[in-house]
């Protein structure tokens with residue numbers, strides 16, 4: 001698989017799970033991984049839905065002795081690309097789990113979870129199940145970072161049929177509740193196609 005063209009080919013083959021026509025920009029990758037990279041001490045990170053590994057590369061560059069990164073990717077072609085071009089000589093500190101985040105066995109808790117999943121493109125019940133699982137994998141005080149394309153729900157509500165409109169409303173309510181229940185901040189990244197919000201949620205110390 002070669003870069004952007006390979007990514008687009010996987011999008012055509014698996015539109016509902018890939019959910020984007022091109023990989024994220026380096027600028028978005030920097031913002032998405034900033035909370036994970038800022039931890040002191042030995043860090044335990046989880047990345048979900050790396051695709052061709054734009055976020056993974058930022059995390060790997062920052063690995064220090066004693067850190068560990070688990071990476072979960074559903075698509076076998078992306079897994080092959082990651083093994084060949086991204087994970088390189090870091091096998092002792094990076095574990096690639098080929099499968100769905102809902103099926104793989106992981107050793108939680110993590111300091112940071114970086115999520116590259118297209119949850120706005122998933123059916124609402126699936127994105128809720130996945131996001132709840134991701135929150136449950138973070139240690140108290142840990143962070144979950146995910147991204148959403150700017151105004152995507154608004155745009156899909158504008159042009160979508162009644163089912164899409166309802167799904168976008170449910171997504172919005174669910175994300176709103178998540179943001180209310182945790183400390184939250186957002187960074188707008190204009191240098192991405194399309195522009196995107198990097199959303200960072202911090203799990204409260206006493207949160208179940």
Ligand SMILES: C[S@@+](CC[C@H](N)C(=O)[O-])C[C@H]1O[C@@H](n2cnc3c(N)ncnc32)[C@H](O)[C@@H]1O
Pocket residue numbers: 017018019020022023024048049050051052053054055072073074075078099100101102115116117118
């Ligand atoms: C929008 S792409 C993002 C790729 C990359 N993070 C980026 O920003 O360029 C979403 C990725 O999530 C993966 N994915 C979708 N559903 C998944 C699941 N249930 N478990 C793990 N990975 C999944 C897809 O195969 C794809 O690689």
